Amino acid sequence: MKIVVGLGNYGDSYAYTFHNMGFLAADCLGDRLGIKLKTRECSALTGVGSAAGEKLIIAKPLTYMNLSGKAVRELMARYGCESRDVIVVFDDIDIDRGTVRVRQNGSGGTHNGMRNIIAEIGTQDFPRVRIGIGRPPERVPLADYVLSDVPKAERKSLADAIERACDECEKLIRGE
Numbered sequence: 001m002k003i004v005v006g007l008g009n010y011g012d013s014y015a016y017t018f019h020n021m022g023f024l025a026a027d028c029l030g031d032r033l034g035i036k037l038k039t040r041e042c043s044a045l046t047g048v049g050s051a052a053g054e055k056l057i058i059a060k061p062l063t064y065m066n067l068s069g070k071a072v073r074e075l076m077a078r079y080g081c082e083s084r085d086v087i088v089v090f091d092d093i094d095i096d097r098g099t100v101r102v103r104q105n106g107s108g109g110t111h112n113g114m115r116n117i118i119a120e121i122g123t124q125d126f127p128r129v130r131i132g133i134g135r136p137p138e139r140v141p142l143a144d145y146v147l148s149d150v151p152k153a154e155r156k157s158l159a160d161a162i163e164r165a166c167d168e169c170e171k172l173i174r175g176e
Helices: 018-033 065-079 112-121 142-146 152-174
Strands: 002-006 039-041 044-051 054-061 086-092 100-103 128-132
Touching (some): 002 152, 018 086, 018 128, 044 065, 044 152, 054 065, 065 086, 065 112, 086 112, 100 152
Parallel strands (some): 002 086, 086 128
Antiparallel strands (some): 039 044
């Protein structure tokens, strides 16, 4: 069994913000695999299906971004998963916009949602797929930047990055 958790902020006003790349990836992966995220459980919106012969849960925490670890901890307990069975997808200001990187473990870096997950589950030992959103323009506060809408002119390149992030999730699900 695998759990893919996309990080973001719940609600229409955040739908296409930089900080919602994980939610967008979760929706994209669900669409690809025919998994509808419609069940509210474990402080998350979830969908259950299968991929590569594995039971798969796709989840979007319904908590604030900085409290995402609560949903991850609850999902792991409910489904009896180890940390290595959890794949977290999220935005990352520390890599160039549109870049996708995969890590098998590591710190939460500058991402408060990731820091909270590590604190809640007590380990850094889980794979993550990072979607680069780049640094904010000079004099724009970080919170304002990550919660701002992705400009329409840049949505195609970030949509391509989301597709690549889903490719990477599918590889991780297959154990590649």
